[in-house]
Amino acid sequence: MSFPRSRRAFVGQSLAGLAGLGAEADTPPAPSVSAARAWNVICVGAHPDDPETGCGGTLAAYAELGHRATIIYLTRGERGIAGKSLEEAAAIRTAEAEQACRILGVRPVFAGQIDGATELSGPRATQFAALLEAEKPDVVFAQWPLDTHPDHQVAAQLVLRAWLAAHRRFPLYFFEVNTGHQSLGFAPTDYVDVTSRREKKKAALLAHRSQHGDEIVRQHVQLMEDFRGREVGVAAAEAFSALGHRLPPAGGAPPG
Numbered sequence: 001m002s003f004p005r006s007r008r009a010f011v012g013q014s015l016a017g018l019a020g021l022g023a024e025a026d027t028p029p030a031p032s033v034s035a036a037r038a039w040n041v042i043c044v045g046a047h048p049d050d051p052e053t054g055c056g057g058t059l060a061a062y063a064e065l066g067h068r069a070t071i072i073y074l075t076r077g078e079r080g081i082a083g084k085s086l087e088e089a090a091a092i093r094t095a096e097a098e099q100a101c102r103i104l105g106v107r108p109v110f111a112g113q114i115d116g117a118t119e120l121s122g123p124r125a126t127q128f129a130a131l132l133e134a135e136k137p138d139v140v141f142a143q144w145p146l147d148t149h150p151d152h153q154v155a156a157q158l159v160l161r162a163w164l165a166a167h168r169r170f171p172l173y174f175f176e177v178n179t180g181h182q183s184l185g186f187a188p189t190d191y192v193d194v195t196s197r198r199e200k201k202k203a204a205l206l207a208h209r210s211q212h213g214d215e216i217v218r219q220h221v222q223l224m225e226d227f228r229g230r231e232v233g234v235a236a237a238e239a240f241s242a243l244g245h246r247l248p249p250a251g252g253a254p255p256g
């Protein structure tokens, strides 16, 4: 595929900006950060399947490059299966999330809130900030604050508060899910080419059988990957919105 040089540079810069992923860029990449040490890459989402939808390809890329990628699920999706009790649904969806994480090469962590009843309070913010800090994040991906689902809003705000409590020590990127349907007014600043991880991401989403992962892929994920890819001249991309500062050029010292 050919595309304008300026767009290649843009993709390359963005990839380089996302911790060591510059190794795949078309533009001359800076040395991979992974050569210095593995980064702790943390993704926070409200429900099982949200992180996979928004940045499954990016997380897989980090994992393949030797970084430590972790997904923090705020809830276990307790209200996501009709006719099942909260406990039954939690057990099913936890197993699905764990399988999806195995496929992506990331580690799952569950933050202990309840689907449909997530809380944003002082104690909850303190508790979540401690959980996130314990992961020693070098970069964090979080759900977009202007999502229609209240749990997504809570997940975003908890990360935002933790980021402020940590004095903005780590770069923070927001990801989109089902844009136009759930994420509203999403404005990308960075893109990652996920063309080569598309199948792996799809497999991770299909692991969410109780959520009809095949329909999520067909109705939302493929459209988003196609659209974001067209914006930067690749077959499939994931888009992010950076808040505040970005990572130093790949090869530089990690923040903190």
Ligand SMILES: [Zn+2]
Residues within 6 Å of the ligand: 046, 047, 050, 149, 152
């Ligand atoms: Zn969700």
